[in-house]
Amino acid sequence: MKIGELARVTGANIETIRYYERIGLLPEPQRTAANYRSYGEAHRSRLAFVRHSRDLGFTIEEIRSLLDLSDHPERDCGEADRIATGHLEQVEAKIAQLEVLRDELARIVGRCRGGLAGDCRVIEALGNHRMCESHHA
Amino acid sequence: MKIGELARVTGANIETIRYYERIGLLPEPQRTAANYRSYGEAHRSRLAFVRHSRDLGFTIEEIRSLLDLSDHPERDCGEADRIATGHLEQVEAKIAQLEVLRDELARIVGRCRGGLAGDCRVIEALGNHRMCESHHA
DNA sequence: ATGCACCCTGTAGCAACTACAGGGTCAAGG
DNA sequence: CCTTGACCCTGTAGTTGCTACAGGGTGCAT
Numbered sequence: 001m002k003i004g005e006l007a008r009v010t011g012a013n014i015e016t017i018r019y020y021e022r023i024g025l026l027p028e029p030q031r032t033a034a035n036y037r038s039y040g041e042a043h044r045s046r047l048a049f050v051r052h053s054r055d056l057g058f059t060i061e062e063i064r065s066l067l068d069l070s071d072h073p074e075r076d077c078g079e080a081d082r083i084a085t086g087h088l089e090q091v092e093a094k095i096a097q098l099e100v101l102r103d104e105l106a107r108i109v110g111r112c113r114g115g116l117a118g119d120c121r122v123i124e125a126l127g128n129h130r131m132c133e134s135h136h137a
Numbered sequence: 138m139k140i141g142e143l144a145r146v147t148g149a150n151i152e153t154i155r156y157y158e159r160i161g162l163l164p165e166p167q168r169t170a171a172n173y174r175s176y177g178e179a180h181r182s183r184l185a186f187v188r189h190s191r192d193l194g195f196t197i198e199e200i201r202s203l204l205d206l207s208d209h210p211e212r213d214c215g216e217a218d219r220i221a222t223g224h225l226e227q228v229e230a231k232i233a234q235l236e237v238l239r240d241e242l243a244r245i246v247g248r249c250r251g252g253l254a255g256d257c258r259v260i261e262a263l264g265n266h267r268m269c270e271s272h273h274a
Numbered sequence: 275a276t277g278c279a280c281c282c283t284g285t286a287g288c289a290a291c292t293a294c295a296g297g298g299t300c301a302a303g304g
Numbered sequence: 305c306c307t308t309g310a311c312c313c314t315g316t317a318g319t320t321g322c323t324a325c326a327g328g329g330t331g332c333a334t
Contacts, residue, residue: 077257118210
């Protein structure tokens with residue numbers, strides 16, 4: 001299959017596929033006589049792994065390690081679990097941080113009663129951290 | 138006050154302050170005889186506004202608009218409210234998205250019972266979206 | 275032969291910084 | 305007087321994970 005079809009079946013963008021190849025996440029595929037990239041099932045599956053991991057928020061470097069484990073079935077699974085657990089913790093931390101922001105923003109937005117910028121509570125609050133209830137980031 | 142002191146009192150990084158000046162968020166300050174930047178209270182307050190807004194997750198362009206309103210007290214406050222409300226909605230959307238990821242990750246991580254990578258449920262799940270319960274991003 | 279969809283390489287851009295390299299300034303201590 | 309150290313300057317390149325060209329080639333149908 002050519003790159004366009006691989007893009008269609010995986011939902012990835014063509015440029016992204018070439019980018020993954022360039023940074024070594026995907027192996028260089030064979031080429032047709034016309035120098036077109038030619039992919040098989042192994043490539044499709046590897047790209048699906050990468051896209052799925054990216055959708056779950058793993059970084060490229062984390063995915064590199066996960067793929068490496070996947071390529072060496074004799075290794076210990078603990079590393080994969082460690083990466084995933086670490087990532088889960090980061091996601092949880094990010095959620096917690098965004099919730100603080102959300103509450104602070106909601107408080108600020110709720111103060112607007114319309115009128116002129118000079119009297120605006122929103123702008124005033126942005127200039128003055130002491131008006132905040134919590135110590136967001 | 139010189140740039141180092143401004144950085145200390147606002148918690149911003151020196152390079153970031155110069156960056157804000159370069160992109161026009163902060164006005165060019167006066168210079169001392171030695172060509173050092175020299176800041177006053179107006180700069181401090183403007184930088185505090187910027188840092189606070191960034192901490193709340195506003196983009197540089199949103200902050201540019203907010204600063205513009207702050208510089209024109211006779212304008213309507215509605216624009217500030219519109220920006221803040223829009224941003225709040227984005228934060229809420231991001232939280233919702235991360236919560237889906239978190240649940241999916243927790244499910245994947247929970248499957249690991251140790252052992253070899255070849256049998257690893259974590260790696261298997263990453264390669265296979267059909268094992269997911271929800272349609273995360 | 276010409277239009278069109280597809281493919282190629284290589285480079286530049288995005289956000290919002292951060293990190294140098296390579297230099298100047300200034301006050302205190304020996 | 306000289307050096308050491310802390311500070312400041314400009315300008316450029318790197319970060320992450322793509323995305324968007326520019327400028328060209330290929331392959332098939334009309």
